[in-house]
Amino acid sequence: MSKDAIDLDPELSDKLRSLELTKRADDSLAGKLVYWIGVLLAVAHIYFNTLGTLSELWVSAIHFGGFALVCALMVPAFTTHSANAGRWTLLLDSLLGLAALACAAYLIGFEDALYDRGVRFVTSDWIASAAAIFIALEMVRRSTGWFIPVMTVLALTYVFWWGPYIDGVFGFAGLSLETVMFRSFFSPEGMFGSIARISWTYVFMFILFGAFLVKSGAGDFIIELSRCAAGRFVGGPGFVAVLGSGLMGSVSGSAVANTVSTGVITIPLMRRAGFPARFSAGVEAAASTGGQLMPPVMGAGAFIMASYTQIPYVQIIAIAALPALLYFMSVGFFVRVEAQRSHADSVEIETRPLREVMKEGWHFALPLVVLVGMLIKGFTPTYAAGVAILSVIASSWLSKQPMGPRDVLDSLAQGSKNMATTAMLLVTVGLVVNVVAMTGVGNTFSLMVTDWAGGSLLITIVLVALASLILGMGLPVTASYIVLATLSAPALYNLMAEQQLLQLIADGQLPEMARSIFMLVDMEKAALLAQPMPMAEAQALLALVPPDFKGQLLEMAVDPALLSMLLLSAHMIIFWLSQDSNVTPPVCLTAFAAAAIARTPAMATGLTAWKVAKGLYVVPLLFAYTPLIGGSWEEVITVFIFSLFGLYAFVGLMEGYLEGPINLALRGLCGVAALALMWPHGLLLLNLGGLALFVALFWWSRRRRAALVASAG
Known part of the structure; x- marks a missing residue:
């Protein structure tokens, strides 16, 4: 290795x-x-x-x-x-x-x-x-x-000092310093509140599980398995980076650690295959960032998401699997395009037979099987992680290097060392979250975002993305997600829920019990609810409902299970957008770590990683506008398949290359195909039309490349 x-x-x-x-x-x-x-x-x-x-x-x-x-x-x-x-x-x-x-x-x-x-x-x-x-x-x-x-000092002093001096919606009457200190230290709401509880339960147990897996040799097995699975594809070394970083990140939960541990192998491998150095580093950074989107660990995000939404952890990781696969496929499409453009597609890497690799390392899969199996059976994530740790030790006895007492002690110590800075981060962020709860700033911010967006879900997502980018310059991913979720999730959730409500009103399918609220507002217009109406009329009618009644109206009209999925969609959007700080200049430690390995300029590498990681921005739009989260299996698979081709078309638009070079006009058609394939309204004919256009562009670019190769030869 x-x-x-x-x-x-x-x-x-x-x-x-x-x-x-x-x-x-x-x-x-x-x-x-x-x-x-x-x-x-x-x-x-x-x-x-x-x-x-x-x-x-x-x-x-x-x-x-x-x-x-x-x-x-x-x-x-x-x-x-x-x-x-x-x-x-x-x-x-x-x-x-x-x-x-x-x-x-x-x-x-x-x-x-x-x-x-x-x-x-x-x-x-x-x-x-x-x-x-x-x-x-x-x-x-x-x-x-x-x-x-x-940020924490500003938040705490806002409560007892300078809050009363602010005019407008962010003005706060203030609390005594004694109350602030009590709520921050002694109460189960501050630094020892829900965020700290997530830290010492879910986060620590899974970080410890990852430390045991790495100590047992699972990291080497993952790289070997990635070579066998992806080494012979077009751009094989790049796919090894994508697959290896995805698998490693699914258990490590740290993008920078993932980059350093796998990048020292995959980046030189890609460079020797003919990939440009900066692109090699960008792919590793983007793929390692995706490790925090890949179940079962997903960094600390999945656990915090489960706490915020009250949706079972096992359900969250099941729903997160296909979107994560979409992200890694989007990175893989960049790899395939660059492999052909850089003529790295003709280089094969040395791989061992899959049977030999599996014979030596099949036992590494047993702890993951135990973990997922216990989660499905209904055991708590912490208990499942504890048993999975024991299964790592037991399964290692099936290998040539079984874990002994010293290895167990090393794993325990390494897990604690890996956890130390994360624990301090989460405990401290709990102080900020407590301030948001004490002052009501979160509700105020959500109302302001809704007002700025003018009721537009797309503009709201753009605002959240900008806020994420700014916060990400100073906050780690987990902290950025916690702060944004506290401030912005209610606004996103309300807008998506209102979209469902508007659709019911426009289709004339509003339940009779829910119509009673409209009768309190306007008897004549409430009579129109029994029949379909244009969307503009539905919006005008909903605008008549006072804000205090909208929550009750949603509970009466929309299926509770759907509301639960909409809440999860809002948090997923924020969680995905929070990852961009890993790959977006000027502060992108994951890209900087990859640049150090590839010997490339840090900022230029960050820009390349930002481009390759474009799935971080596209897939959240699918969460908002399609049934990718919460839909039936048929709807989810349909969205997934068409979106795969849509992401490939999007890469063609970005790169000006599919199977061969395409000119500006054809790049525009790639954009049209991508939009049609991922169109949110689920029009099958439009999706099929987009697919036909993409296939035609793919075939034409392939013929074009063959002609160029023939003329050059």
Whole structure:
């Protein structure tokens, strides 16, 4: 395997380190402490998620204290160049981590005393709550930079200080500092609220599961399997990158880690096959970003989505599978086009027989089978993840290198290290989410987005995409999704639900019970509801209904199961758009990591990755305008098949190339074909017409390329 990664930039390590945190060495005193603390934390979390009966608030506090200590020891406050200064920095970091543990212990030990005083703070309450918030902000500053700490401080001070000085819709009367500190630290709504609970349950257990899989050797098996499956296709090395990164990302849940772990193999492989260096890096970045869209893990997004929508996790990952496949196919279409344009389609890579690869690594599939099987059977995701971890150990005994006690300890420690910065991020973002809930800013923002969009769903999606891009410059993907979902999901959901309501009114199919609300508004116009009407009249009639009654009207008129899927669609749109920060300049760490491996300019690579990852913008439109989410199986498969061809036509429009070069006019026809194939109204004849046009363009470009090759030969 390593022979494919030998042709690397000698300065690769330095470049990658500039993209990541300045971490202490594993063999240092701090590294050894992190190792054993990580093992203890992992064991404790497995207990909390399986047998433990502690209060969720207390477990969240322990989660914060433990991972704050790990993060403080892993990532120093200052970069030092002398041994003496390094020792003082380590002492400072150790004291800070121990202070976080002390804050957690204080909450557990003195929570009852606070309530006995009628929730009136004494000096120690002020010190503990302020210290916990400061430590959380400091740990996030070390891991992600200044953006989140500044945003959190602005949010908290808005509640008790400068909110009353703002005029207009964002003005807030304000709360006392004591109330803000109580809600932020002691209550199950702030930093130890629902987001922290998701962190120590779903997110940690699946990150730990991924650490065990990687330690067992699953990563090498995935790359080998990808070679066998995709190595002989046109542009095979590129497809190895797409497939390998997708499979690896489905269990790792981290785009940057995915890029670094698979890119050192796939990027040199693509370059030797004839792909341009910048394109190779862009494909790896785009494919690794898609790993967070691929079930079963999907980063932390699927778990947070399940909490927000109250839709079972297993249902979310089942629905997410086909859209994720659409995304990876769209990246694959770029690979196929570039392979033919760069003449990389004639290069075959060395692959082992599939039977041999499966014979050596079939057991790696057993943990995933166990995980998915238990989810389908109705077990909780955390319990299923715990059993799947045990199955990783058991299945490794079927290989030539079974996991021993040391391997298990290494996996426990690595899982905790992988979780440390994510835990601090989620705990801190909980403070922002709490402010949004306390002040009602989320509802205000949603109403403003709806007002700016003028009731247009498309404009609303564009606004959310712009907000995602701006937030993504400073926020990691998970934090960006949480903030956007809190602010924008209600607006998106309401618009999509109203579209369904309008369609019922226009078709004359509004249930009789729902008509009673219109009778309260206008008796004469309510009589028109029994028959079909133009959409414009339906919109005018719905506009008469006061906003306070629209929620009740939706519940009466629209199937609850459909409303549930519309809510999921809104969150899926936001979740997909949140991924663009990985590949969109000026801040795109995934593309920067790939550029360091490929030895290409960072910003130029980011632009290439942004182009290749265009499925991040197209597929969410399918969520909004087609039954890809929530439709019957027949509708979902129909949308999926036509959209596949539509995405290929879209790539032709972008690249000016299908099977061969196409001129500007034919590129325009590719755009027409793409639009017809993905048209939202489900007109079969239009879809078939688009398919016929695409096939004609595909055939013509193929003939064109053959003619060019013949004339050149």
